[in-house]
Amino acid sequence: xxxxxxxxxxxxxxxxxxxxxxxxxxxxxxxxxxxxxxxxxxxxxxxxxxxxxxxxxxxxxxxxxxxxxxxxxxxxxxxxxxxxxxxxxxxxxxxxxxxxxxxxxxxxxxxxxxxxxxxxxxxxxxxxxxxxxxxxxxxxxxxxxxxxxxxxxxxxxxxxxxxxxxxxxxxxxxxxxxxxxxxxxxxxxxxxxxxxxxxxxxxxxxxxxxxxxxxxxxxxxxxxxxxxxxxxxxxxxxxxxxxxxxxxxxxxxxxxxxxxxxxxxxxxxxxxxxxxxxxxxxxxxxxxx
Ligand SMILES: Nc1nc2c(c(=O)[nH]1)N[C@@H](CN(C=O)c1ccc(C(=O)N[C@@H](CCC(=O)O)C(=O)O)cc1)CN2
Numbered sequence: 001x002x003x004x005x006x007x008x009x010x011x012x013x014x015x016x017x018x019x020x021x022x023x024x025x026x027x028x029x030x031x032x033x034x035x036x037x038x039x040x041x042x043x044x045x046x047x048x049x050x051x052x053x054x055x056x057x058x059x060x061x062x063x064x065x066x067x068x069x070x071x072x073x074x075x076x077x078x079x080x081x082x083x084x085x086x087x088x089x090x091x092x093x094x095x096x097x098x099x100x101x102x103x104x105x106x107x108x109x110x111x112x113x114x115x116x117x118x119x120x121x122x123x124x125x126x127x128x129x130x131x132x133x134x135x136x137x138x139x140x141x142x143x144x145x146x147x148x149x150x151x152x153x154x155x156x157x158x159x160x161x162x163x164x165x166x167x168x169x170x171x172x173x174x175x176x177x178x179x180x181x182x183x184x185x186x187x188x189x190x191x192x193x194x195x196x197x198x199x200x201x202x203x204x205x206x207x208x209x210x211x212x213x214x215x216x217x218x219x220x221x222x223x224x225x226x227x228x229x230x231x232x233x234x235x236x237x238x239x240x241x242x243x244x245x246x247x248x249x250x251x252x253x254x255x256x257x258x259x260x261x262x263x264x265x266x267x268x269x270x271x272x273x274x275x276x277x278x279x280x281x282x283x284x285x286x287x288x289x
Contacts, residue, residue, distance in 0.1 A: 161183040
């Protein structure tokens, strides 16, 4: 524990700055990039995220195409919609909001998206490009984490990074990005031996496990930078209020860490800002700009 509290990394402000830079760039492109977002079903959190995506897309000066489909939509219908969007010249980016209803195979849907329009960066072609160091569309959440880290530290070369979580959406691409930035990278997970000791090695600790407040203060190396990707809504307390917490026990962690992302207001807002960034990247690449 240290006398001073960790610096709070303000993802909300950084995301606003990124959106402002995109809004300034878009009029000079000579064309208007378009983003199509597909939502299947009525998951309340997904509805909010999709609404925010559409609103922010328009705010930065791009075209937004929203496709809201009922929960009983068949897999074949979703695949047909993706095929139509692949062929639509006004659409530069396609995002299918996750999670999908259980009767739809998400991997099959993601595989159908044209890799050049895959602004989520989830298609195996983009995952492979990222892994081999080629130009790729990079998953938005880890890209946002990298931007925050580089803004804070400049070069990350030589730093010891530990990522807790091995998902295709966050853990694995985060590891590739940090490796590319010359960090020494460990991916830890639920079966890792002595997780607290592994975490204590980290100059950069990325928590992406989806378990509320699992990473405790005494798992953190004094002065480390902690990036909390978790967004967990706790059940309502006695007063009826529900609270959003990360995968890190924030009150403990901020007495040990050097810098930390809060939840909310840390990594979350970067996800949508990076989606807009990826759409502009995809739009330029499709036109050879
Ligand atoms: N196709 C995708 N599906 C999902 C992704 C994704 O990147 N692509 N990520 C998440 C959800 N998500 C965007 O889709 C997302 C999550 C959280 C936030 C955010 O700004 N969170 C706020 C808090 C919001 C709240 O109050 O609930 C914060 O952390 O400050 C934005 C986007 C799963 N699906």
